[in-house]
Amino acid sequence: MENEKGYIYAINGPVVIAKGGCSFSMLEMVYVGKQRLVGEVIKVSDDGATVQVYEETSGLKVGEPIYKTNQPMSVLLGPGILKSIFDGIERPLKVLEERSGAFIATGLNVSSLDEEKKWEVTITCREGDELSSGQVYATCPETASILHKCLVPNGVKGRVKKAMPNGSYSIHDTVVELEDETGNKTELTLCQKWPIRNPRPVKERLELCKPLITGQRVIDSLFPVAKGGAVAIPGGFGTGKTMTQHQLAKWSDADIIVYVGCGERGNEMTQVLEEFSELIDPRTGAALTDRTVLIANTSNMPVAAREASIYTGITLAEYYRDMGYNVAIMADSTSRWAEALREISGRLEEMPAEEGFPAYLPSRIAEFYERAGYVDSLCGEKGSVTIIGAVSPAGSDFSEPVTQNTKRFTRCFWALDKSLAYQRHYPAIHWMDSYTEYFDDLIPWYQEHVSPEFPSCRGRIMHILQEEDKLQQIVKLIGADVLPEDQKLIMEISRLIRVGFLQQNAFHAIDTYVPIDKQLRMMQVILHLYDRGMELVRKSIPLSQLKETGIFEDIIKIKYDVRNEEIDKMESYRQRIDTLTDEILKNNE
């Protein structure tokens, strides 16, 4: 297959200008130079095209060939994606390591998925069945917990002419043959390609109604996100963005996790790799890696591939969504992706808009976040893609363009706060600056699955925190001693909420993941203490008497002392509060 080709006319960093005869098409994938570096056409002109190259361009020469592929930049979809670690353009890093050692060489063309491996395939269609795009024709167990479903590629339909028997096949073996009305035959293998910049089609988008349960108290109880929603986590360096993302990747109740390390630290990716292979998925009992795909394009890897990594990630996520899975994609960090856009835009000498970012930044961000959703897929299954995007605002200034535009297109915002991080209050999600628009949609779910009381508990906790925020202003000026007793109670209770409830220790065996029922019980115990405390205040009994009993410290330690499976123990705290306050009431009579 001799492809058409052009030649290199100019080189400027990762941007190469191609000329010569053949016509390039927009967003087409090309191979650049003798080394066949992967590139993508980003501008087409009269006599040639501008190509962004996904690998280091050192050593390229003018006049070297550029090979056309006549295909848009695509990823290979099929069994074997899970448990893998890819770079930004879906090259498996483990295979690259085998080929070039610890340092990544250029011009390695390797298959994204293992072509040799045999999968135990069950064919789910029979000869004579009518199949259309997106329907399942074969399944195979991809990992212990995930069944991979092979979906008819987009634009293909017809009657099953031939179906192979169940058995072991590798990804390029034909398992089903389709014939449409005109007699065109299509051979279906276990894999297919999909252009990364196009959203995969769905039958219908559905209303969001289920929360993504993460086991993190401040998220599940105060600022939940719906399955199929989009969240932004902005925070300056050192505020724990990555830590929060790791916690979500470990504990959230999604079926599949796609973790995109976009322009981040190499050591962090290594940590994810190590930790995830040791951890057990609490729901399935299988290794956590069984449900995880990692995409690692660290900050020193080529910048153009960083730009692509986000799209590669979301395409993989959509593929599993179409099989009917709930997928969560963590993008850490979208700011690096935006910076890659800016860098390439600069090399193209485009007119910059705000802070040097290209004018199309908002529309690109919107396109990305709109690929989240809870859908009815073409094969009739319900699946979702939830996007959790970290944002690294320059100078911790939330008014910069990436944060601002991300805010416009996400409905949930977990603001990480530097001062909380300095106090080592983790997760440093600030309760006053964060918000979620999903809670109202999720109220029915919480009422049905947790408790009818849940929304009112949450409301009261939020209210106390707001009151405290106001009081803090006064305390800063005149000290806490002069506050009236009822306001002192609010200060004490909200300290309890902050330290005992919102702060969560990711390294503590019990505290790292807390089921939603225990979260509710914790809120109830705190609120009960507030109510009984208020009773004392109304009777003009000094709060110090209640404080001296040490009940506040005991409740703060609930998170460590009460194991997740012994929620019933919470009742004893309630009783102790009652006994203690009754005693104090009696003594003061």
Place this chain on the structure above:
Amino acid sequence: MDFSYMGLNEINGSLIVLDHVADAAYDEIVKIETTEGKSLLGKVIAIEDQRAVIQVYEGTKGLSLTNTKTKFTGRPMELALSKEILGRIFDGAGKPIDGLGEIYAEKKVNVNGVPINPVSREYPRNYIQTGFSCIDGMSTLIRGQKLPIFSGSGMKHNQFAAQIAAQAKVTDNSEFAIVFAAMGVKNDVADFFKNSFAQSGALSKVVMFLNLANDPIIERIITPRCALAAAEYLAFDCGMHVLVIMTDITSYCEALRELSSSKGEIPGRKGYPGYLYSDLASMYERAGMIKGKAGSVTQVPILTMPNDDISHPIPDLTGYITEGQIVLDRALDNMGIYPPVSVLPSLSRLMKDGIGEGFTRADHPDLSNQLFSAYSKVQEVRSLAQVIGEDELTPTDKKYLEFGEVFEREFINQGQNENRTMEQTLELGWRILSILPVSELDRLDQALLDQYYVKSNEDGE
């Protein structure tokens, strides 16, 4: 292919342009000779058809359109390396300047390096003892980490860095080396480092790359890359643990900005090029460890924050790439506290996995956590005291003030020759923490308190 191009077509700042060049490769090194016999190095930074744009490292002073011969080497910038480099001094572009002659090369490597495959990395876990309580106790440095020092002009970051280099110790007895890269530093600063390495007897373990303040600015862009290439060689080929000290990153970034503007690129924040993040990352990310190799590259870059502003693009972008930061504070410096490390914004991201049982001591994580939260409470109490006066504070708050004072004077502050062991640091931490009543220590569990809390302070009341 041994021929040269006579003359130039354009000179613009540190850039020269040659027309009708055949067969130039992107990023290759060119040698430029003037008729006066001066020899310069440059790098191809853009090619369009037969026109090549070359950046000259030593600057273009004295070049004219007619007096040069330019030769394309067909190779990227390379550094000759062997174990002999230990104890040697090079200029910013990797040429020996100590008069001991050229290096007999065992290996030639591309100074730009190649990204480490994330799969091949080994997660860093072993700590390096620096002898400073504020680092060892609160923001422990880990082998394979990149931990910058954010300083300001006039603060004692040089003494601090030199003392770290002199005291740094890995707990097992593996080979240790220091690579020092100076970018745009003053002559006397370079001398200071040289002398302090000599004093501590480390000179034979040090490789120095010096680009001084009066050296060509563009050469600065290559200096850290030469240093890191040498460090990678020592670490991954010779199996040594290498500590790389780079100062001053701010000068490096300014050189990059100058180059960018002479190329006519669109500037980003404060005039720095849009790719500053990627560029810095290509240096910092060369720290680390590799599976199956004995050595490690640990980086301590030093940068002076312009106007002490931590949100300036250079510290800001650095903080996003590195695994934490050590921030120096002018107020502490003015109080005479050395090293003037501001504990709260300082952070070591890798610390959590490299301390505690099996590494330092089991109580270390909780102790440092408690010290952090107590010291952050001190700041609150201090601002309250400013408003209502110290006398009006509650007894607990007064204890906090006392704790803050002692913490700064005794824990952070230490002598210029004082080398504390990890044990000493932890004991000191407990002693100071015991100023506070037990009820305030909400991050420590009872077992630890029983073992380490010093009761006498309380009894004294």
